[in-house]
Amino acid sequence: MKSTPNAGRTLLDVKNLSVSFDVYGGEVQAVRDVSLRIKEGEAVAIVGESGSGKSVTAQTIMRLIQTPPGRIKQGQVLLDGQDLLTLSEKDMQKVRGNKIGMIFQDPMTSLNPTMTVGKQIMEGLLQHQKLSGEEAKKRVIELLRTVGIPNPETRLKQYPHQFSGGMRQRVVIAIALACNPSLLIADEPTTALDVTIQAQILSLMKDLQQKMKTSIILITHDLGIVADICDRVIVMYAGQVVETGTKREIFNNPQHPYTKGLLKSLPRLDQAKDEPLIPIFGTPPDLIKPPEGCGFCSRCDEAMRICETVVPEFTEISGTQAVRCWLQHPYAKRAGSAGGKEASV
Incomplete structure (x- = not known):
């Protein structure tokens, strides 16, 4: 998964991050093998519905996960090459607010x-x-x-x-x-605000990013607010990254059925008055016992047999876009001839 071609050096490199929470019902696997990169001066949105792992990923980067019940099972969080997960709490306090700043959801x-x-x-x-x-x-x-x-x-x-x-x-x-700070994490910074103030805050963040060359991670469940401020979009579902690409690629050429579903559920200016919005039917999987295969399988109209049992590999669509979906696998067309739901890769 490559980043925007004109971006600078890699500032943040998250590798194979997995985070769980031990609760009475069992182990909630909130983040499952997440990898992502943020370039210097780049604005990246992490989108997905509630429970997809967006905020837990951000809090883990900041080392704000309460332990217990939280547990970082594996992975690295490299900031300028330094693994934040290996730092003592005293050393981490020198990073928070200094090298990484965070805007929380509810200012009050x-x-x-x-x-x-x-x-x-x-x-x-x-x-x-x-x-x-x-x-x-x-x-x-x-x-x-x-x-x-x-x-x-x-x-x-x-x-x-x-x-x-x-x-x-x-x-x-x-x-x-x-x-x-060299990195600013904004965790749903406009959720508690009305639409007019939302626009002002997003415009302010965009202006500050351009003036100060600060890298931004914008966490949101709303694809509509990322179009103006972000360079790249990372889509998360059921604790995993399912698609990543430039803003133009995600909006104009989405590849994962979940990304397509998010976009179809958004109102558009060119939409006819009588044209209904199309919701994503079903509910996210229980992460105490996540699916063996694709997390979106039970809600996907195009699911194949392999989707139920094998976690999809990442397939590169372009130099800047990649998707975790068997439908985009090089063998998918050959499998499709075997007959829709019964097909296998």
Whole structure:
């Protein structure tokens, strides 16, 4: 799976990552053998429905998985060649907020209601950049102005409850960007906001990425919001990466039945008024006992016998697009002549 041809060096390289949670019912295999690469200065979206493993992947990169019940079973998370999974918690604290910043889904729960926003932004600056109090205050004012908060000299003395939802999310972005991280992870940053504020936040992230050359991982379940901000799209389902490609490839030439289903369920401007949206019928598999083969098999109208028992290999469609689906395997056409559901590779 290759990345955009004009992208820079590899900043983040996740290799064969598997993460499980031990619960009363058994072992939930939340992330299963996930590999992905993020290039320097690149914006990548990780999409998929709830429970697909998007947030767990991001939290594992940040080493925020609570252990127990969480367990990193295997894999590497290489940031600039350094495996974050081998670092001590003390060393990892030097990475969080410094080399990697994270924007969480709900700004109200990620901000401390008992501290002014200025102090919360200042924390990372004092810890990682060793600035004096006056220097840190100047940087806070600069950051608040950068993320579009008016009267920053006054606002830095206020508390989170004195800000609107959109303004609180801007504060969270300011905290994430305080130390100029090389990687910014945004975990559904617009879910709790109305449509107008969503557009403003996404536009802000795009502008900051272009100005600061920060790599961005945007995690979302909505393909519609990634079209303007991201270079590449990674599609996850049932804890696995099922397709990856450039934005143009995913939107114009999707290869996996799940990706096609996501796109068909989105409203379009050119859609006729009486044309219904097509949902993806069925439910995701139980990851306490995941399927032996393709996780999407039970919901796929084109499934073959092999899909039920063998995990699909990745097939390269182009230099930048790859899909985990037996339908795209080189032998699939030959198998198709054997008769639809009964076909095997």
